Amino acid sequence: MSKNDSQVVDLNVGGRHLTTSLSTLAKYPDSMLAAMLSGRHPVAKDKDGRYFIDVDGDVFVHILNFLRFGKMPPPERASEALRDNWKRGIAGYDDCLNQLLEGLMASRYHSGVLYIQFSDSSQYVFTLCKVAGIPEGHQVINVKYTSSTTYGTNLVHFLNEDLKRIGVHLQPGDFRPEPKCGCRVALRYMIKLE
Template identity: 45%
Template sequence: MQDSQVVDLNVGGRHLTTSLSTLTKYPKSKLAGMFSGRHPVAKDKDGRCFIDVDGDVFVHILNFLRFGKMPPPERASEVNEYAEYFGLQELKAPVLEDFEQVLYEIWKKKLPDYQSIWDCVKRKLDTISTSYFYIGTTSSNCEHIGITETVFPCNYITIDLDFGPNPSMLFNLLAVDLKRRNIFTDSCLRVCPVCGRKAAMGFSIGR
């Protein structure tokens, strides 16, 4: 097959037309392998190449291959799944980053006091003496699993605010901001098997 060849597609029932060079733009991808000529391609009754995925999502794959255009935020998660399936790592990484930013902005709107909390955490980061530390709210200390400000005074950041039994949104925001400082989530919110209260989230400086 020549790169200039026009390819008619039936993608989950949606009819699309593109060029072979677009489909094989990234030679190492699974999508390029499908149209490399080395493997038979399924055809529908009208001779179109059939791809058994959602055509409304796949069109964003084509737009990326054609123009480098990223999908809209509301489609980012779905397109990321397709990027993984078709082996398009060039698309996958920026989609994840954009999607995370969209969620970050949504979370921030739901926690109007977040900026002051983040400023507090930044100040307290200077007191951390190890490469691993915990962040917890004043209500999250729990002696049953041994994570308390008293037990770990040198690597425990207390947020003087009570977010009730589900502070996960706050910790998600902190995880995004800390990652920008080369600090990564190491353990999820721990739940005490005795009292059922949230304890803390662990973070590691660097990887």
């Protein structure tokens, strides 16, 4: 370890650039961070000379703040960073969210019931797709994704979280499509405008 523990250290943590002091990183002498900066082990650096740590930068910032202040982040802040990281890993997530938002805009985003139908676009074309149990006259937004790259349960879970933030709430019960259809499921939502 350097004699100058207040030395500024530039980090590249999973692509996120962070700056801290050597004393912060070496606060716990038996930790991996302290060992990494002790000079006893070779340490990877990026092209700009920053120490490279191959972990998610959004999660690591909570570790860094713990070293700085000795306090754990509120659980919702830590879980939010992990959730966002996992969500980014779902192939096609942003495309599915955009399909939902476009469908909501097309419906003029009125209060009331709507149905969102999740369909596997790798298998079928859904021009006249019918889902058993949806009453006539209700709005249906069809979200198409490719099951070969997207795990549908995680996709729907995270979409539900994002929809809830804008006043669209999942209601109990789901509606199964006819067997010949490529749709996976249709879910009932309530738009609650404040």
